[in-house]
Amino acid sequence: MSWIHHLLAGIGVGLVGGLTSGFMGTSPGGGLVVFTVLLLGAVQHVAQGTSLITQVPPTGLAGVRRYWQSGNRSPLQWIAWIGLGFLIGGAGGGYAAAAVSDSVLQWTYVVYLVALIALLILRRDRKDGSHAAADRDELPWLPLLLIGALAGFSSGFMGIGGGLAITVGLAAGLRVPQHQAQLVSLIFSVIPTNIPAAWIYWSKGLMVGWPAIIGILAGLWIGTDLGARAANGVGKAVLHRVMIALISVMALYMTHKALT
Numbered sequence: 496m497s498w499i500h501h502l503l504a505g506i507g508v509g510l511v512g513g514l515t516s517g518f519m520g521t522s523p524g525g526g527l528v529v530f531t532v533l534l535l536g537a538v539q540h541v542a543q544g545t546s547l548i549t550q551v552p553p554t555g556l557a558g559v560r561r562y563w564q565s566g567n568r569s570p571l572q573w574i575a576w577i578g579l580g581f582l583i584g585g586a587g588g589g590y591a592a593a594a595v596s597d598s599v600l601q602w603t604y605v606v607y608l609v610a611l612i613a614l615l616i617l618r619r620d621r622k623d624g625s626h627a628a629a630d631r632d633e634l635p636w637l638p639l640l641l642i643g644a645l646a647g648f649s650s651g652f653m654g655i656g657g658g659l660a661i662t663v664g665l666a667a668g669l670r671v672p673q674h675q676a677q678l679v680s681l682i683f684s685v686i687p688t689n690i691p692a693a694w695i696y697w698s699k700g701l702m703v704g705w706p707a708i709i710g711i712l713a714g715l716w717i718g719t720d721l722g723a724r725a726a727n728g729v730g731k732a733v734l735h736r737v738m739i740a741l742i743s744v745m746a747l748y749m750t751h752k753a754l755t
Contacts, residue, residue, distance in 0.1 A: 498706040504534045505707035509549070509714020516715070517558040517722020519677065519738050522550060522656025522684045523715055528604070529745050531711075532752060535703055539597035539604075539752075543654020544696030545703045545711070547589075547689050550656050554715035555684030561723035562678040569679045574686070576636050577679070580643025581650070581657060581688040588651025589695035601753035604653045608746035611659055614667045615739050634669055642668070646683070651692030658683060659742070673731040681723075 508530040512523035527546035531537045537545065592600060642664035646657030658680040665676035696702065726734060 498704075501535070501704055501706040502710040505703070505710020506714040507710075508534050508707070509711035509716075510718040511714075512546075512711070513554070513558075513715040513718020513720075514722040514725075515741055516555060516658070516681070516684065517561070517719040517724070518726045519659075519662065519722075519734070519741065521662050521677070521680050522555070522650075522658030523719065524550060524650065524654060524656025525608075525659055525742070525745055527656075527711065528654050529748055531703065533748070535707055537703055539600045540592070540696075540701045541703060543592065543600065544693075544699070544701030545708070546654040546656065547650065547693040547696055548702050549708060549711045549715065550684060550689055551687050551693055552712060553685040553687075554712060555681045555719050557716065557720035558681045558723035559678065559685055561720065561727055562674065562681060565674070565727040567674050567678040569675070569682055570633075572636075573634060573639055573679055574682060576639035577643035577646070577661060577683070578686060578688050580640040580645075581647035581683065582691065584644035584647025584649075585651040585657075585689055586647075586691040586695075588648035588653075589692035590651075591648075592652045592654070593695060593699060598753060600653065601749055604655070605746055605749045605753060607649060607653060607655075608659075608742050608749070611663050612739055612742050612746065614663050615735065615742070617667070634671075638664075638669060647688070647692070650689050651695070654692075654696070656684065656689065662738075673734050674727070677726065677734070681719075684719075 512526035515526040516523035524546045531542040646660035650657035661680040665671040
């Protein structure tokens with residue numbers, strides 16, 4: 496493909512990644528990996544490196560602003576503990592990914608997505624419709640640290656940003672309200688905690704060309720804002736169902752790629 500085709504394909508990848516990121520309140524890595532493989536024809540390692548590298552700039556800032564304007568807040572201590580765990584897990588995941596084959600990464604990615612789907616399906620609200628964490632800002636530091644470590648490792652090992660793990664961990668594991676969990680996750684698309692993992696991929700040349708990178712960044716800026724606008728216009732039940740559907744589609748596609 497010529498550079499203009501790479502640029503346009505990159506914009507398409509970024510738009511899809513940004514829309515899913517803003518709507519589901521996750522980092523855009525899941526969509527970026529899948530559509531970098533689909534639209535740019537990249538192999539798994541290159542798709543993951545591209546995903547991590549394009550998530551270093553604060554492309555999710557517009558999405559964070561939309562959630563904030565809708566009244567959602569994120570306690571600073573949550574960000575601190577999750578961020579610490581993310582830094583530790585991210586470096587470990589990046590080094591681990593460099594040591595395994597594309598096939599192993601693809602199947603790990605599928606298993607990870609299926610596990611997240613199961614957590615979302617099994618998640619239950621309390622009878623009064625509230626969540627245990629809805630009325631307080633303090634959560635135990637150890638679960639937050641572990642959520643961050645899992646998100647960081649998944650980010651480095653699978654190149655997906657870790658946002659899905661943060662959203663599901665907070666919402667399904669610690670009973671944080673869905674929109675608030677999504678805000679916390681999006682904040683980590685602004686804070687460059689994936690730099691250690693991105694550097695590992697960058698140093699090995701595992702990324703697409705610069706025209707596609709520029710296109711992805713442009714698409715992410717626009718797509719994240721549009722997705723966040725849409726998310727704040729619907730209820731948590733809709734967000735929950737859409738998240739399950741989108742993750743299921745990504746899991747099915749990556750299963751197909753792993754089998755071919």
